[in-house]
Amino acid sequence: MTYRVFIVDDHHMVIEGLRSLLGDEKEIELAGHATSVATCRAFLQRQLPDVILMDISLPDGNGMDLCREVRALYPSVFVIGLSTFSQQSFIHKMMEHGASGYLLKNATKEELLEAIRDVVKGKIYLSEEASQIMKKDNPPAVVLTRREQEVLALIAEGLTNNEMAQRLFVSTATIDTHRKNLLTKLDAKNTATLVRKAVQQELIQV
Amino acid sequence: MTYRVFIVDDHHMVIEGLRSLLGDEKEIELAGHATSVATCRAFLQRQLPDVILMDISLPDGNGMDLCREVRALYPSVFVIGLSTFSQQSFIHKMMEHGASGYLLKNATKEELLEAIRDVVKGKIYLSEEASQIMKKDNPPAVVLTRREQEVLALIAEGLTNNEMAQRLFVSTATIDTHRKNLLTKLDAKNTATLVRKAVQQELIQV
DNA sequence: ACCGGCATCCCCTATTTCGGGGATATTTTA
DNA sequence: TAAAATATCCCCGAAATAGGGGATGCCGGT
Numbered sequence: 001m002t003y004r005v006f007i008v009d010d011h012h013m014v015i016e017g018l019r020s021l022l023g024d025e026k027e028i029e030l031a032g033h034a035t036s037v038a039t040c041r042a043f044l045q046r047q048l049p050d051v052i053l054m055d056i057s058l059p060d061g062n063g064m065d066l067c068r069e070v071r072a073l074y075p076s077v078f079v080i081g082l083s084t085f086s087q088q089s090f091i092h093k094m095m096e097h098g099a100s101g102y103l104l105k106n107a108t109k110e111e112l113l114e115a116i117r118d119v120v121k122g123k124i125y126l127s128e129e130a131s132q133i134m135k136k137d138n139p140p141a142v143v144l145t146r147r148e149q150e151v152l153a154l155i156a157e158g159l160t161n162n163e164m165a166q167r168l169f170v171s172t173a174t175i176d177t178h179r180k181n182l183l184t185k186l187d188a189k190n191t192a193t194l195v196r197k198a199v200q201q202e203l204i205q206v
Numbered sequence: 207m208t209y210r211v212f213i214v215d216d217h218h219m220v221i222e223g224l225r226s227l228l229g230d231e232k233e234i235e236l237a238g239h240a241t242s243v244a245t246c247r248a249f250l251q252r253q254l255p256d257v258i259l260m261d262i263s264l265p266d267g268n269g270m271d272l273c274r275e276v277r278a279l280y281p282s283v284f285v286i287g288l289s290t291f292s293q294q295s296f297i298h299k300m301m302e303h304g305a306s307g308y309l310l311k312n313a314t315k316e317e318l319l320e321a322i323r324d325v326v327k328g329k330i331y332l333s334e335e336a337s338q339i340m341k342k343d344n345p346p347a348v349v350l351t352r353r354e355q356e357v358l359a360l361i362a363e364g365l366t367n368n369e370m371a372q373r374l375f376v377s378t379a380t381i382d383t384h385r386k387n388l389l390t391k392l393d394a395k396n397t398a399t400l401v402r403k404a405v406q407q408e409l410i411q412v
Numbered sequence: 413a414c415c416g417g418c419a420t421c422c423c424c425t426a427t428t429t430c431g432g433g434g435a436t437a438t439t440t441t442a
Numbered sequence: 443t444a445a446a447a448t449a450t451c452c453c454c455g456a457a458a459t460a461g462g463g464g465a466t467g468c469c470g471g472t
Binding site: 351352353354376377379380382383384396397 | 417418419420421422423428429
Binding site for chain 2: 012016017019020021057104105106107108109155156157160188189190192194195196199200206
């Protein structure tokens with residue numbers, strides 16, 4: 001049984017590295033590679049690999065969304081996330097979007113092979129770092145409502161309650177309530193802490 | 207003339223990729239690789255390559271500092287920074303610390319070879335993205351005084367002027383002045399903007 | 413010896429945020 | 443369909459920040 005593996009990554013060095021690592025494995029057949037979401041889509045319309053090794057950052061999109069798309073359209077294709085970062089948000093999103101595994105780019109050949117073997121069997125493979133991150137009941141992900149997200153973003157942009165109220169066509173009292181709820185949810189006691197924690201938890205992009 | 211190239215990167219895939227890309231170039235001789243600052247140091251004590259391809263993030267340190275160290279100890283060795291990120295701070299610091307070039311990991315084989323050829327001649331090689339970042343007279347780096355940095359950090363931690371005054375054994379009026387100066391320097395009109403901009407400009411680490 | 417930058421302190425007032433409440437209507441969801 | 447979540451609005455008062463202004467001493471470098 002040989003597994004057909006497709007690579008999606010915009011770093012030539014990584015593609016070359018993977019080809020070199022996997023190239024002479026009998027059980028692996030390299031189906032090719034793509035350096036963007038678009039070319040990956042194009043490829044999949046013509047043929048399906050067993051496994052896709054997918055970087056999370058692509059020039060024309062991101063691996064998280066692409067992963068969900070692939071899983072929805074081609075349920076037989078397993079996806080392994082690949083990235084330099086061990087940021088929880090990436091790993092979480094990738095897994096939530098149907099990935100079967102996650103590897104950091106410092107993975108060894110053995111880890112790679114093990115991951116591929118595992119996922120084609122329907123198992124989940126997480127690298128050491130990734131599984132640690134998934135395990136640690138990481139900061140019970142704050143859940144913000146749509147409105148709260150909006151207000152949070154505007155706060156970070158420097159708007160006052162008054163300005164936000166005008167912008168969103170509501171009373172300042174409403175904004176004030178949202179603001180208080182944000183402070184509570186993020187366990188912040190003032191705006192400074194609120195913004196810092198929001199950045200930390202990737203609720204706003206800096 | 208063949209150039210001896212040494213690789214410092216903690217990502218096996220990247221190392222493999224580089225070996226694969228450069229391995230069969232006649233003008234390149236791969237001197238070896240290291241996956242940490244420590245092993246790099248050890249290697250250099252025994253032999254010197256012409257060029258080091260150096261990742262900016264290493265498990266036991268970072269490429270920026272290592273770069274400076276290498277240039278100080280072995281001026282004949284040229285360093286090319288290597289990373290996934292095109293963050294200005296990295297590129298800047300790398301170049302300030304004596305690097306001769308900077309490549310992103312999506313560089314092609316041609317770029318790699320060109321970079322190596324250039325730097326051994328004493329020239330500077332920057333990838334397209336890197337040079338753009340160096341060029342754009344990037345946000346005229348805000349310069350904060352020692353005290354301002356302290357206060358900024360404490361603001362981001364959520365301390366009020368009063369609390370900071372106590373912590374630093376000065377009057378709240380003093381803190382207030384620093385705070386105003388921070389707002390002016392960072393062109394922020396309130397705390398929220400101040401914190402966000404401070405994070406953006408890496409004046410505080412999140 | 414002088415100048416500039418820095419840190420320190422003070423005054424004033426207006427605006428904004430924080431910390432408690434409580435209330436009601438509309439969605440969502442279980 | 444009933445319960446929960448969300449979004450909306452309001453009150454109060456205390457605390458903190460913002461925006462002006464000005465002033466003094468210290469230290470390092472030319």
